[in-house]
Amino acid sequence: MFADLLNYKKESYYKEHPTVRFDTLYEKAEYEIVAVILSEVYRKSDDVFKYYQVEKTGSPAEFDAYVRNIKKLALYDTGVTAQYGDRLIVLSTCEYSTENGRLAVVARKL
Numbered sequence: 220m221f222a223d224l225l226n227y228k229k230e231s232y233y234k235e236h237p238t239v240r241f242d243t244l245y246e247k248a249e250y251e252i253v254a255v256i257l258s259e260v261y262r263k264s265d266d267v268f269k270y271y272q273v274e275k276t277g278s279p280a281e282f283d284a285y286v287r288n289i290k291k292l293a294l295y296d297t298g299v300t301a302q303y304g305d306r307l308i309v310l311s312t313c314e315y316s317t318e319n320g321r322l323a324v325v326a327r328k329l
Contacts (some may be wrong), residue, residue, distance in 0.1 A: 220310035227255040230295040250326035256292040259319040279303040
């Protein structure tokens with residue numbers, strides 16, 4: 220469903236499309252991309268950074284740690300960061316360079 224996200228592996232594509240639009244029944248919103256990462260889906264017991272657990276960023280320290288980890292995994296520097304209080308969205312799709320691989324686009328609401 221989100222296979223077009225794979226285009227973001229190329230920095231040139233990001234430069235042409237630095238924002239994503241995400242509309243729901245209740246709102247239309249634009250998000251600027253903080254990072255594009257390659258990762259994988261881990262077992263629940265694996266003690267590693269899990270990019271898809273963004274809901275576990277309830278405190279400023281947890282949020283900052285999440286952003287630091289995303290930036291470490293980033294395929295390239297977007298020049299955009301996020302601060303505690305920003306609303307993030309994580310869009311993810313399968314990426315087959317590794318078993319259970321995923322490409323994720325992490326963006327903050329404008």
